[in-house]
Amino acid sequence: MGKLFLVGMGPGNPEHMTLAAEAAILQSDVLCGYTVYLQLLGDRYPDKETYTTPMRQELERCRWAVDRAAEGKTVAMLCSGDAGIYGMAGPVLELSKDRNVEVEAVPGITAAVSGAAVLGAPLMNDFCVISLSDLLTPWETIEKRLRCAAMGDFSLVLYNPRSRKRPEHLTRACDILLEYRSPDTVCGWVRNIGREGQEAHVTTLMELRRAEVDMFTTVFVGSAATREIAGRMVTPRGYQL
Amino acid sequence: MGKLFLVGMGPGNPEHMTLAAEAAILQSDVLCGYTVYLQLLGDRYPDKETYTTPMRQELERCRWAVDRAAEGKTVAMLCSGDAGIYGMAGPVLELSKDRNVEVEAVPGITAAVSGAAVLGAPLMNDFCVISLSDLLTPWETIEKRLRCAAMGDFSLVLYNPRSRKRPEHLTRACDILLEYRSPDTVCGWVRNIGREGQEAHVTTLMELRRAEVDMFTTVFVGSAATREIAGRMVTPRGYQL
16 A cells, blocks of 8 residues: 655755655655745755646645555645645545545645734634635636635635636735724734735725735635734734734 | 744644754743643653643743743743644744844644645645634624635635534535535544544535544635545646646
């Protein structure tokens, strides 16, 4: 029986990998992942076989990884952030059913957590994570979830807020949230978390409509209680200070 | 100016700390945290001054940490999981405003992420994180958020699902969710994630009502799409496999 590690690499800088993630990589014969993310590791693991595929070919990569593990190899499937949050854990578990493969997930720091740490403490109370990509989820479902999250006064984290093919998604999402929340709602966004060129901004919901975010950006929308404190975005937990 | 690191320790086993978390601890003069969590580190850092407080005295600990940092010490405030998710990041940022202290958050693996990795891949699509503790949030707000999350067909992660003083919270939460979701909805829970005595179960929403969970347990409620696959809890992302 072969072994397949689902490894969350965190935001990209090897410092934000866990000790367990590094150990899983070191004991693997093969590393596979999205081309850009494997490049972030540089030559940290020079003696490993690697298999990378570009964007939109992630299922091919999963099939390849399961096949190699079924042959008896130890394979690490590397995902940015955490493999279980918009990553490859789901397809790999489905594809490895009835195959002779032991799958072990090694959790990593997802962008909701690493981005929050950069901005301050926006997720100190209940929150929702929503992807604005409609490649795999119908836009009507995304819109319904935005409305439900707004009605529940959750803080929100938005993944995939914009891409070249979906330039208007973040603006449309903000317009829906503005039906329920003040235009002054404290918001923030972080681009290239933990990587070269990291950029963070605390702003308002109204300003967020036109923010220059891209697919490497994670967006945070505060609840009604969220405040800007000394330039940081903080959602109070309710302590009497 | 002193420095205060907000360090997310992850689920408890030092292997799930990041390399950056370990580096922050090593460069600190003082470690402070909840008594039980510092004990998980054993004698890994024998030459550090430590300051621990028991449950419910977390604000005292935050004030002490900010005061020590303002005196010029390097202080690591250790939180289980991530400091920014129901942790101490919020109060520390509020208390250190206008103090001569540089605060740096070092993100960690929160229980939503580490528990999901144990159960399979329950968070592959949009999800909400809700604490069932009403110490700092009114129960009516928690109930409203549960209803909104159910209406949006999010997967849910429930922190603090039960304690001695709140034995009925999880059952009441399940009863609310059952107004919107099938009793067969795939659910799961993990106790003592990444620690001695870890225990994980995949179950249904109806069975979850009576599950023997405690304050060291994290609970996962699937969306309508969540399935049990070979004993694991998996929420499909929408790929055509």
